[in-house]
Amino acid sequence: MPSGSDPGVRSRLRIASDFARSPEGHAAVLGFFGAIMITVGGFGAGAVRKHDPLLEALHLSWLRFGHGYALSTITIWIGVLLMITAWVRLGRTTIGKNGSQVTLNELRAIVAIWTTPLLFAAPMFSRDVYSYLAQGALLRDGFDPYQVGPVANPGTLLDNVSSVWTTTTAPYGPMFLLIGRAVTMITGDNIIAGTIALRFVMLPGLALMMWAVPYLTKHLGGKPTVALWLAVLNPLVLIHLIGGVHNELLMVGLMCAGIALVLERHHVAGIVVVAIGVAIKATAGVALPFLVWIWILHEKERRAAKRGVTNELDDRKHPDAARPSADMPHPLFVFAKIAGIGFGVFVAVFGAASVIAGVGFGWVTALQGSNKIINWLSLPTILAHMVTWVTPLDLDSVLWVTRKLCQVALVVLLVATWWRFRHSEREAVMGIVIAFVAIVLLSPAALPWYYSWPLALAAGFALSTTTLMWLVGLCTWLMLVFQPDGSIGLYNFWHVALATFAAIVAALSLRTVDPLHLRSASSKPDLREPAPAVRA
Secondary structure (H helix, E strand, O other), X not given: OOOOOOHHHHHHXXXXXXXXXXXXXXXXXXXXXXXXXXXXXXXXXXXXXXXXXXXXXXXXXXXXXXXXXXXXXXXXXXXXXXXXXXXXXXXXXXXXXXXXXXXXXXXXXXXXXXXXXXXXXXXOOOOHHHHHHHHHHHHHOOOOOOOOOHHHOXXXXXXXXXXXXXXXXXXOOHHHHHHHHHHHHHHOOOHHHHHHHHHHHHHHHHHHHHHHHHHHHHHHEOOHHXXXXXXXXXXXXXXXXXXXXXXXXXXXXXXXXXXXXXXXXXXXXXXXXXXXXXXXOHHHHHHHHHHHHHHHHHHHHHHHHHHOOOOOHHHHHOOOOOOOOOOOOOHXXXXXXHHHHHHHHHHHHHHHHHXXXXXXOOHHHHHHHHHHOOXXXXXXXXXXXXXXXXXXXXHHHHHHHHHHHHHHHHHHHHHHHHHHOOOOHHHHHHHHHHHXXXXXXXXXXXOHHHHHHHXXXXXXXXXXXXXXXXXXXXXXXXXXXXXXXXXXXXXXXXXXXXXXXXXXXXXXHOXXXXXXXXXXXXXXXXXXXXXXXXXX
C-alpha cells in the first residue's frame, strides 16, 4: 500500500495477509474450495428438483444424467473430503498440536468463509426443504398443516416433496410454520428463491451458536476455540444444516443461547428463548426440566448470600437442588414455584405462536410421522434386524415391538437422568447432553444431523484429545453415510466400509499429521553422503 494510505486499512490487510499464510489460513482456503465444489456438484447430484427449468435454460441438464451425474457426484464427494480435511487440520491447530493457536475471531471468520458458497447450493443430503416450503404454503393458502399433508395443496412445491411425506402432517412447531408461511408469501412457489430464503432466515441460528457455544465454556470448563471448532465449524453441521436446510440450525442456536442465559441467571429470558426453540422444533423442550434445577441452585445461592453466608459447608461439598437446607427448608415448594413460573412462560410463548399461526397442538400427534424412517442409525431398527436374522419373523412386526420397548426405556432413562443430574450447573447441562443422545439412539428414527443436538452442548466441556478423536471419527462417519441426493447409503456395504475407513483416518489425523505414512520417500531428507565434488 502507498505510504499515504489509511493506516487502519493497511493494518487490516497486514492481518489478513498473516492469516492467509498461517496454518489456519491454509485450512480456511482448503475448506472454502471444498464448499465451492459441493455447491457446483450439487446442481447435478444434490437433492435437486424433479424438473429444473433453470438448468435447462443454461443447457446444463446433462449434469443430472449419465456421465454428468457421475461427474457431479465425484465433485461433491471431493468437496466433502476437502472440508473434512480442512476441519481436521484446523482442529490440530485449535488444540495446539502443531505449536500454534487460533483465535475465536479467526474461527468465526472461517465459519463465514465456508458457509457462503453453501447458501446458494441446491439442497444437499436431504429433501426436507421441499417439505418445509410445502407446509408453509399450506398455512399460506388457508390449510392447517397439522391436519392435512402437502398433498392437499397441489402445485410445484408438492411435486418436489418426497413421496413418503406428501400425506404426512407437519411435525414442527407453530413458529416454524409462520416462518414457512412468510417465506412462501414472498417467494411464491419459486423453489430456488424459497430454498435460499429459508437458508438466510436460519442464519440467526448459526450466529447464536457462534456466540453461545464458546460462551458455555465459561460455565462448563471447556476451551472456547475448541468448542466453536467442534460444534459449529464441523462439516456435519455446516453441510447438513446449511446445505441441507434443516430447522435444527434455528432450534439448536436458540436452545444454546437460552441455556447460556439461564446459566448467567437471566432465568426468565433464557426460558423464553428455549421456548421459542421449542416452537421451532419440539426437541428443544428436553432442556427445560434441567433448567429448573439450575434455577433452584441459583435461588439457594441467592438466599445464602442474602443471609450473609456463601453457602453451608455441606452444600459446598455436596450441592443438591432437591435437598432441604437452611436457605431452602422446603425444596418442594421452591421447585413448584420455579417450575410453575417456567411452565407459565413456556405456555405464554408457545401459545402466542400458536394463536398467531392459527393452529392448535396437532404437531404432537404429527411427531409419529418419523416412524416412516427406517435406517441403521436407531437402536430399535438395529435390534429388529438382529431378531430377523435368527428368527423367521418379518421386520415390520418385530420393529413395532422393539420401538415400543425402546420408547419405554427412553422415558425411564429421561426421568432417571433428570433426577440424577441435579447437583450443579455442569451436571444439569451434562444431563441435557445425555438426554439428547438417548433420544437420538432410542427414538424410532434417527438422521445424521440429529447429532448436532448433543454435540453443541458437549463441545462446551473440557474434552481430552482422545475424546475429540472419537467425536471427529463419529462426525466424519455420519457425514459420509448418506448420499448427496438424500438417499441412505447404510445398506451398501462398500459405502459404509469406505465411510468407516475415512472416519478412522480423520480421527487419527487429529493427532498425527500423516497416519497412513503416505508421504513419498522423496519428500524425506536424503541422509546419504553427498557425492564428491569434481574439479573442472
